Amino acid sequence: MRPICRPAQRLLSLLCGGLFACTTQAALQPMDDRELAEVTGQALITMDGLTYGGFEYTRVNLGSDIDLLTNIDELRLGNYSRTGGGTASTQPADIRIDNFALGRVDNANSPNAAIVPFQIRDPYLEFAFKVNGQGVREVAGVRVGFGRARGDLSGDIRSLTGVMQGKIYGPASIAYQYYRDTNGCGFLGLDPNCIALSLAGDTEVYAEVELLQQGTGVTTLNGQPINRATHIGIPNGQSLQTDETGLIAALLPTLSTTSDCQALGLTTCFALLNYKSIFVGDPTKPDITQGGAQGIFFSMQNQNVPWQDLANTGKFVDTQSGAFANFAKTGEGANALYPFMINLYDALRGTARVPTCIGGQTSGC
DSSP states (O other): OOOOOHHHHHHHHHHHHHHHHOOOOOOOOOOOHHHHHTOOOOOSEEEEEEEETTEEEEEEEEOOEEEEOEEEEEEEEEESOOOSTTBOSOOSEEEEEEEEEESEEETTTSTTOEEEOEEEEEEEEEEEEEEOTTSOEEEEEEEEEEEEEEEEEEEEEEEBOEEEOEEEEEEHHHHHHHHHHHHOOOGGGOOHHHHHHHHHTTOEEEEEEEEEOTTTOOSEETTEEOBSBOEEEOOTTOOOBOSOOSHHHHHHHHHTOOBTTEETTEEOEEEGGGBSEEEESOTTSSSHHHHOEESOEEEEESSOEEEEOTTSTTOEEEEOSEEEEEEOOBSOGGGOBOSOEEEHHHHHHOBOOOOOSSSSOSSOO
């Protein structure tokens, strides 16, 4: 396996160190048989094994909750020269995020500064093994994952490889106003895109977004999922959806079908750099139990490895050789739950970075 660079080692060390160091120091006292009989429970650390597709897996599970506030100047995973199909940009690493942070600080530049941590539940560390051509059992991959996660993820995202599925939503009037601000509506407002968007009015629309190639809107290249993506958006052939009824609502999906990152005169592919902070999970729910995103993991592998999808029973996530980040939805249709949701206004204009340091700095504590 290609060596992990220092920032990646720092991240993995931080996460793994946090997983194994969250214990309470206390003096050990013997328990008699009566006391032991009254105690039930499960060990903090458990291990699972699995065989699938020629791979053997060993997973170390930690039944714990962890709160994090962390800042890393530069995170790079999979920093090597890629060859072959699938590469969507000239970025040097599969995952590259500058000023990476988990968690935030409210009232950062005041005496009332308060840390709002990134929450992790049931983290785990997993290894994939495979027998090579010489009959030697070797490590094929490693991943760090979370049963649930909730909180602010910040950074200047320069490239991502993996799955990042989110949902944008809001009234069509926001798209209409954005179009007017950036393009105008032509002589007497007769621009057909302007007319279509204005007729949609306050119809509530939504769309699924994912990693894609800038300018084309494709999610695969030469038959392979793209890697080193710099943009996210509505893929080619997809469109805005609505649950409302009426003629305009019925026509909207057809009118807004995307092609080459365009629909109704609007750009439908957005630079990841536009989004300085993304809330992972559901911010409308009160805690990680109800609002935590499931199935998130970061992995490194020296060959294509199928990792078990712990959020969707019986499914596996196919990863390419290199680094991989998994922020996938769970469920389908009306039951789909997304790891992040962005309102239409922010999707079109980007999001500001939340404070991640105590004091005046916005990043780089």
